[in-house]
Amino acid sequence: MTDLYSSPQINAGIYYSLHHRKDVKHEKNRDMNEVAVEDLVWERLALIPDPEIPVVSITELGIVREVRYEGNRLRIVITPTYTGCPAMQLFVAEIRAAMHDMGIDEVAVDTVYSPAWTTDWISPAALERLRQYGIAPPVKPVPGDDPFAEPKVVPCPHCGSEETTLRSQFGATACKALYVCNSCKEPFEYFKHF
Ligand SMILES: [Zn+2]
Numbered sequence: 001m002t003d004l005y006s007s008p009q010i011n012a013g014i015y016y017s018l019h020h021r022k023d024v025k026h027e028k029n030r031d032m033n034e035v036a037v038e039d040l041v042w043e044r045l046a047l048i049p050d051p052e053i054p055v056v057s058i059t060e061l062g063i064v065r066e067v068r069y070e071g072n073r074l075r076i077v078i079t080p081t082y083t084g085c086p087a088m089q090l091f092v093a094e095i096r097a098a099m100h101d102m103g104i105d106e107v108a109v110d111t112v113y114s115p116a117w118t119t120d121w122i123s124p125a126a127l128e129r130l131r132q133y134g135i136a137p138p139v140k141p142v143p144g145d146d147p148f149a150e151p152k153v154v155p156c157p158h159c160g161s162e163e164t165t166l167r168s169q170f171g172a173t174a175c176k177a178l179y180v181c182n183s184c185k186e187p188f189e190y191f192k193h194f
Helices: 002-006 008-025 032-045 087-101 124-133
Strands: 064-070 073-078 107-111 164-168 176-181 187-191
Touching: 008 032, 032 064, 032 073, 032 087, 073 087, 087 107
Parallel strands: 073 107
Antiparallel strands: 064 073, 164 176, 176 187
16 A cells, blocks of 8 residues: 555546645635545545556546545545446445545445536546556547547557557447557557547
């Protein structure tokens, strides 16, 4: 666990979470001890990797929407990455185990579906790490394009070439498509924008 804290991945996750926290700290009548517990919870959640993409934490993915600690009760709000995502059961179990490690057993993990999760919530540092891991990060549609069509260009995460070809709409999971690079000939997964 100590090693994880010093990794750039986790630091990025913590930074991202704290950025989200500015508003909470400026709310009126907040008990600062409770706010401090929430910070610790965010830090601990930033150590939980995404089950499918272990280089990215669940806080960097943007699935943790809220952490509220009030009157000895902890509430964590999460938004699934996509409907029926089998990883969600795993997230919840991991979150509960992590909170147990911190000595918190009274935790409500609530799932909120609206607003729906979007790949736009993934932190910029995590997008870069996805690419280094060999997965092409989501390409935002440009205004005027059909938002549901495949992007015109999906750069190869290995060599950066824009000469790539869609091989299959679905990769290992429905949220990824399979591409092959025409330059370096390597196949790769593309994390669809949604
Ligand atoms: Zn390539």
